[in-house]
Amino acid sequence: MGNVERRRRAEAPQVQLSAEILLPQAKPARYTGGEWNARQKDWRAAEIHLALAYPDIYDVGMSNLGFQILYEIANDIPDVLCDRVYAPWVDMEEAMRRHGLPLYGLESRRPLAEFDIIGFQLPYELNMTNVLHMLDLAGLPLLSAQRDEGHPLVIAGGSGAYHPEPMADFIDAFAIGDGEEVLVEILDVYRAWRRRPHRFRLQLLEELARLEGVYVPAFYRPRYDSKGRYLGLQPVHPDAPERVCRRVVERLPLAPVRPVVPYISIVHDRAMVEIQRGCTQGCRFCQAGIIYRPVRERSVEEICRLAQELIDHTGYEELGLLSLSSADHSQIVEIIRRLKAQFADRPLSLSLPSLRVDSFSVELANMIQERRRSGLTFAPEAGSQRLRDVINKKVRAEDLFQATEAAFQSGWLRIKLYFMIGLPTETVEDVRAIGELVREVLDIGRRYAGRRAQVAVSAATFVPKPHTPFQWVPLVAEDTLAEHIAVLQDATRVKGVHLSWHAPITSLLEAALARGDRRLGQVIHRAWQLGAKFDAWEEQFRPAAWEQAFAENGLHPDDFARRPLDYADALPWDHIDAGVTKAFLWAEYQRALRGEILSDCREVCHGCGIRGRFHLLACPLLAEEPAAEGKPA
Numbered sequence: 001m002g003n004v005e006r007r008r009r010a011e012a013p014q015v016q017l018s019a020e021i022l023l024p025q026a027k028p029a030r031y032t033g034g035e036w037n038a039r040q041k042d043w044r045a046a047e048i049h050l051a052l053a054y055p056d057i058y059d060v061g062m063s064n065l066g067f068q069i070l071y072e073i074a075n076d077i078p079d080v081l082c083d084r085v086y087a088p089w090v091d092m093e094e095a096m097r098r099h100g101l102p103l104y105g106l107e108s109r110r111p112l113a114e115f116d117i118i119g120f121q122l123p124y125e126l127n128m129t130n131v132l133h134m135l136d137l138a139g140l141p142l143l144s145a146q147r148d149e150g151h152p153l154v155i156a157g158g159s160g161a162y163h164p165e166p167m168a169d170f171i172d173a174f175a176i177g178d179g180e181e182v183l184v185e186i187l188d189v190y191r192a193w194r195r196r197p198h199r200f201r202l203q204l205l206e207e208l209a210r211l212e213g214v215y216v217p218a219f220y221r222p223r224y225d226s227k228g229r230y231l232g233l234q235p236v237h238p239d240a241p242e243r244v245c246r247r248v249v250e251r252l253p254l255a256p257v258r259p260v261v262p263y264i265s266i267v268h269d270r271a272m273v274e275i276q277r278g279c280t281q282g283c284r285f286c287q288a289g290i291i292y293r294p295v296r297e298r299s300v301e302e303i304c305r306l307a308q309e310l311i312d313h314t315g316y317e318e319l320g321l322l323s324l325s326s327a328d329h330s331q332i333v334e335i336i337r338r339l340k341a342q343f344a345d346r347p348l349s350l351s352l353p354s355l356r357v358d359s360f361s362v363e364l365a366n367m368i369q370e371r372r373r374s375g376l377t378f379a380p381e382a383g384s385q386r387l388r389d390v391i392n393k394k395v396r397a398e399d400l401f402q403a404t405e406a407a408f409q410s411g412w413l414r415i416k417l418y419f420m421i422g423l424p425t426e427t428v429e430d431v432r433a434i435g436e437l438v439r440e441v442l443d444i445g446r447r448y449a450g451r452r453a454q455v456a457v458s459a460a461t462f463v464p465k466p467h468t469p470f471q472w473v474p475l476v477a478e479d480t481l482a483e484h485i486a487v488l489q490d491a492t493r494v495k496g497v498h499l500s501w502h503a504p505i506t507s508l509l510e511a512a513l514a515r516g517d518r519r520l521g522q523v524i525h526r527a528w529q530l531g532a533k534f535d536a537w538e539e540q541f542r543p544a545a546w547e548q549a550f551a552e553n554g555l556h557p558d559d560f561a562r563r564p565l566d567y568a569d570a571l572p573w574d575h576i577d578a579g580v581t582k583a584f585l586w587a588e589y590q591r592a593l594r595g596e597i598l599s600d601c602r603e604v605c606h607g608c609g610i611r612g613r614f615h616l617l618a619c620p621l622l623a624e625e626p627a628a629e630g631k632p633a
């Protein structure tokens with residue numbers, strides 16, 4: 001990009017929003033920016049213009065802590081202007097297209113195409129088409145291969161970057177792992193590249209590929225056999241490593257203390273402190289439990305200090321203590337006790353979004369919720385002990401009954417229970433056992449709260465996810481799933497119990513996109529052309545578009561979602577090194593099939609591989625050497 005290009009970018013006019021465009025929208029404030037703590041930096045003075053992009057609506061994206069963390073880190077760099085952009089809902093999209101408005105950054109109101117870098121967060125498979133939706137609204141070429149030096153660099157991170165192949169055609173570089181450090185390094189590489197008198201996009205990609213944790217898909221070619229079976233990814237550039245090792249921050253960096261405060265209600269409208277990253281429970285279905293290892297706790301002192309600054313800077317009256325399993329923080333009681341004392345004179349409520357199924361968690365909930373005790377949520381995940389052992393959910397029925405008894409006894413009226421349907425080895429008996437658990441919980445509730453006691457049951461279809469012990473397991477067959485859902489409906493048909501479940505059709509797409517390889521890029525592209533976007537939103541989901549897109553490309557979602565895989569099979573995410581070894585995951589899968597549980601690794605290290613990979617990292621909770629790593633059985 002030459003000086004002329006730079007000047008053009010610096011002079012880029014702001015997008016003009018009129019009342020005619022904004023007022024008919026369901027929530028105009030999604031599109032105006034200017035919220036409390038939004039960072040307004042000088043567009044002309046900034047050397048690098050970065051737009052953080054969230055491929056879902058504002059209400060969802062604003063609730064994402066990772067997004068807020070990166071926004072603050074990038075804006076704290078003097079020469080970087082970091083803006084935000086969320087996917088416009090269909091009403092705003094229609095208005096923007098009608099008025100010829102391009103997608104723009106909320107703070108700067110500059111068209112997205114005028115930014116230097118667009119950084120997508122990829123939280124979920126069903127957001128993939130929204131990346132195309134946003135690039136198109138920005139007027140940018142969708143395919144990485146069609147973009148040149150005059151276009152923004154398009155990068156992506158988040159949990160979706162751990163299985164990047166379906167999006168490989170659209171993204172220039174993926175950042176794998178904790179984003180706090182690697183984002184700064186990407187910006188450094190970009191800055192140095194930009195200062196060169198002659199620069200080519202290829203040089204930039206080469207330099208990015210040399211960064212640890214950065215995957216540049218253009219430097220790899222997928223291989224298939226004559227039957228279309230995936231054989232692996234071959235590096236075709238000297239700067240492309242065989243495997244891209246994820247980034248891990250040894251210590252949790254300071255969290256944002258001036259997050260943007262929305263004017264409208266959003267999904268999680270509260271201040272958030274990440275009290276711990278990682279989880280030691282070892283649930284075999286859980287991708288987050290693997291890709292955020294090892295556990296890194298924040299100290300009580302730091303949590304209290306961050307909480308004070310957060311509340312002072314936002315005025316929030318609710319503080320979420322975030323983690324994959326908040327009750328597992330070794331100082332959780334002390335954290336709650338200290339925060340309650342610290343904010344005794346302010347109307348601040350605390351929330352713990354992820355409780356274990358035990359009486360201790362109810363004690364914690366009682367500590368933080370002294371008055372309005374409406375609903376508590378537990379996740380036993382499976383109905384029978386046998387199946388809970390398979391998935392390594394170390395919860396006994398007695399734990400659930402004791403926890404719910406403690407809850408109803410303390411005045412809670414509504415218990416929400418999360419289960420999964422279609423788990424590996426699941427039988428009709430396992431599903432009936434959900435009904436038995438639920439009825440028992442309702443009976444306990446009736447003893448304390450009479451007819452006011454309620455049990456809400458939420459059942460999600462199990463979707464096998466990359467980098468988990470169940471990555472080799474096919475998605476449950478459609479007729480089995482239908483049968484199990486019917487059994488579940490029957491087993492929970494009781495007054496006082498409310499059942500909701502996730503539509504199987506989106507689970508098939510989610511599983512295909514999760515386990516898919518690079519061929520899915522064409523399918524995603526075609527589905528988007530046929531109108532697919534906001535696939536996670538039931539009212540927007542267009543199964544016909546997806547069916548047609550798969551068919552036109554000679555593929556079927558079952559090719560990916562229901563393909564049985566073996567240890568020897570090449571997996572489309574094998575080149576992404578999440579730190580936990582494939583041998584450990586396979587050994588875990590074999591233990592699952594034998595119904596053997598593996599203890600919490602706070603008690604003993606099971607040698608998952610994390611410690612060997614990241615030299616500086618000792619698993620913080622362990623003094624001893626790990627047990628021998630798992631080997632393929």
Ligand code: SF4
Pocket residue numbers: 280293294295601602604605606607608609610611619622626
């Ligand atoms: S290295 Fe050991 S303690 Fe650390 S996450 Fe893996 S199994 Fe758990």
